Amino acid sequence: MGMVYGIDIGGTNIKLGIVDKDGVIQKEGQIRTRAEEGPSAVISRVLEWFNSNRGGRSDSDIIGAGIGCAGLLDRERGFLYSSPNLPRWDNLELGKLFSERIGVPVVVDNDVNCAAYGEFLFGAGRGANNFICITLGTGVGGGIVINGRLYRGETGQAGEIGHMIIKFDGRLCRCQNRGCLEAYIGSAAIVERTKEMLKQESSNPLLDIERLTVKDITEAAREGNKLAVKSLEKTGIYFGIGLSNIVHIINPEVIAVGGGVSAAGDLILKPAGETLAGHVMDEKFLDVKIVPAELGNKASFLGAAMMVFNKKQDE
Amino acid sequence: MGMVYGIDIGGTNIKLGIVDKDGVIQKEGQIRTRAEEGPSAVISRVLEWFNSNRGGRSDSDIIGAGIGCAGLLDRERGFLYSSPNLPRWDNLELGKLFSERIGVPVVVDNDVNCAAYGEFLFGAGRGANNFICITLGTGVGGGIVINGRLYRGETGQAGEIGHMIIKFDGRLCRCQNRGCLEAYIGSAAIVERTKEMLKQESSNPLLDIERLTVKDITEAAREGNKLAVKSLEKTGIYFGIGLSNIVHIINPEVIAVGGGVSAAGDLILKPAGETLAGHVMDEKFLDVKIVPAELGNKASFLGAAMMVFNKKQDE
DSSP: OOEEEEEEEOSSEEEEEEEETTOOEEEEEEEEOOGGGOHHHHHHHHHHHHHHHSTTOOGGGEEEEEEEESSEEETTTTEEEEOSSSTTOOSBOHHHHHHHHHOSOEEEEEHHHHHHHHHHHHSTTTTOSSEEEEEESSSEEEEEEETTEEEOOTTSOTTOGGGOBSBTTOOBOTTSOBSBTHHHHSHHHHHHHHHHHHHTSSOOSSOOTTSOOHHHHHHHHHTTOHHHHHHHHHHHHHHHHHHHHHHHHHOOSEEEEESGGGGGTHHHHHHHHHHHHHHOSSGGGGGOEEEEOSSGGGHHHHHHHHHHHTHHHHO | OOEEEEEEEOSSEEEEEEEETTOOEEEEEEEEOOGGGOHHHHHHHHHHHHHHHSTTOOGGGEEEEEEEESSEEETTTTEEEEOTTSTTOOSBOHHHHHHHHHOSOEEEEEHHHHHHHHHHHHSTTTTOSSEEEEEESSSEEEEEEETTEEEOOTTSOTTOGGGOBSBTTOOBOTTSOBSBTHHHHSHHHHHHHHHHHHHTSSOOSSOOTTSOOHHHHHHHHHTTOHHHHHHHHHHHHHHHHHHHHHHHHHOOSEEEEESGGGGGTHHHHHHHHHHHHHHOSSGGGGGOEEEEOSSGGGHHHHHHHHHHHTHHHHO
16 A cells, blocks of 8 residues: 655754644654754755655655645645745755655645644544634644645635734734734743743742743642742633634634644633633634644644545545 | 415514525515514514515415524524624524414525525526625625535534734724724724724815715715725725635635625725635636625515425535
C-alpha cells in the first residue's frame, strides 16, 4: 500500500510520520529543526529520518509527502514567502526542494490548516460539517472547514483569527496593530499580564517573575495559586470575546482548541465559554460545541499527509 | 415558462417581483407592510398585488415563491421565531401560511442572505467564488458565499457581522452587549455620534440636531459640511476595523456593501478602505475588492426567488 510522509516544520522541532491512506500512522518521530543550518541540510536530516524509519518499504511504496509549515505560503506553488519560525528561509521553493530530493509529489500548506484538516478527519472535528480548529500558542491561528472541505480563502490566508481586532485602541500586537486577539491571549501576552499582576504582589511562592512561562503559570494555577488562576481566567475572558466573534460570523458546529496554551484546559476554556454565553445575540449560537483538540502535535503532519491522499477532493 | 414570486418583507415596505429562471424581473413593485394588521391581512395584500400584476399568466405558470425576511428564522421549516421589523409576528409558520394561500412551494430565508444571493448571481458578486455582501442600515448584517454557495452556518445564523465585537468595553449595542460593530456604524450610532459632535459647535447651518437622519448627514457632507464629513469618516474608520476582521477570517475575493447607509458611498468607503489597508497583517489580504452593491432593494426579493429555482444546488 502507498504511504505518504507527513512533515510538520516548527521553529524548534520537526514532527515526522509515515501515514497510510486510512490515516494510520505507521511510524512517527521528531527531530530538531535547526533552521539556521539552511533548508538543504534540514531536508537531508528529514530524509535521513525517513530512510532509517520506513522499515522494509521501498522507494516505490512512498507516493508523496505533505508539509505543514507556519508562515505565509503560496500553496499552489509550494512557495514559502516567509515564516516567523524559520528566519532566513524567505522566498523559498519549499515544495520543489523537497520533491526534487524525495522524487515524489509534495504538498505544502500552512501548519494550522494542516492541523485543522487532521482534526477534521480523525480528531475533534470528526463528523462536523462546519468546523474550526484554533491553535493557542505564541501565535493564535485558526483553520476552517466549511461544508466538509478545508476553506483556505481567496489567497490562502483565511483563518487568521489571532489578528482579529477585539479592542481597536487596545494592546499593541507584534503585527504592529492594536487590539488583536493575539495581543490578549498569545503566550507572550499571558506572561506579560501575569508579570504585571505579580508586580502588585509582595511575593509569590510559586511564580518567578524573572523566568515565567505559560506552563509555569498553568502549573501554579493547578496548585491553587490565585494570581495564576486569575491571569488564566482573564485570558479565557478575552478568548471568549474572540469566540463570540467567530461564532457570530461563521456559526460553526464544533470549535476545537489546541496548541501549547490550550494545555491550561478549563482554566481558560471555562471562562471562555461563560464569556461566549454572555455575548451571543441569540442562544442558537450556543449550539456550538467547544472541545479540546484531540491529536496534539500529530495533527499537523497527519493532516499534511492526508492532503496528499485527498488532493483531488480537497481542491 | 415557470415564474417565481419574490417577496422581501421589510418593516415599512414589502418589495415584490415576478422573476423568471434567468433572474429577469418581469414585473416589480412595492406595497406598505403595515405589520400591525397581522400576517393574514398582509399576505392577502401581497397576493392581491401579484394577481393584479402577473399579466396573462395563469396559476400554473407560478411554480413557487421566495420570501426574504429580517429576523431569526428556521429556514427548513419556514418558521419565523421573531423579527425586529415585525413586532407580534413571533413564532409564525410564515412559509406555510404563504404556501397554503398561494398553493405553491415557498422558500423563506433571512433577507440579508437573500440579498447576498441576489448580488452573487446577478450583481456585485457575479463570478466571485468567495463573496460577502454587507448591508449597512439600522442593522449591520452580512451574507456569505463560500466556494460558490451561500453559506448559512450550522444553525442558519452565520454572517451576523454587526454583532462582532470591535471594542470589548466599548459602546452599548441594542443587543445589550458592548462594543459591537453595529454600535459604531449602525444608523442610530451615526446619528448619535453626529449629535454629540453638533453639541460641541455653536450652530450648524445644514444640520438640525432635533431631526437628524443618516440621509441628512450624507447630504450635508456632500454639500461640504465639515462636521458631517468628519462623522461619516469616523463611521468609515470603524467599518474598516470590521472589514479587517472579516478579511483576516474569511479572506474573500469580493465584499459588496449595500443598505441605506451605504448611500454615503466614498464618504464611508474611502476611510474604510484606508483603515483596512492600515490593519492587514499582510498585503495579500488586500487582494479583496470592496465595491458598492449593485441591485439596491431588488437584491433581496430577486435572491429569494432564485432560491426557489436553485433549491437543489443551493441545499
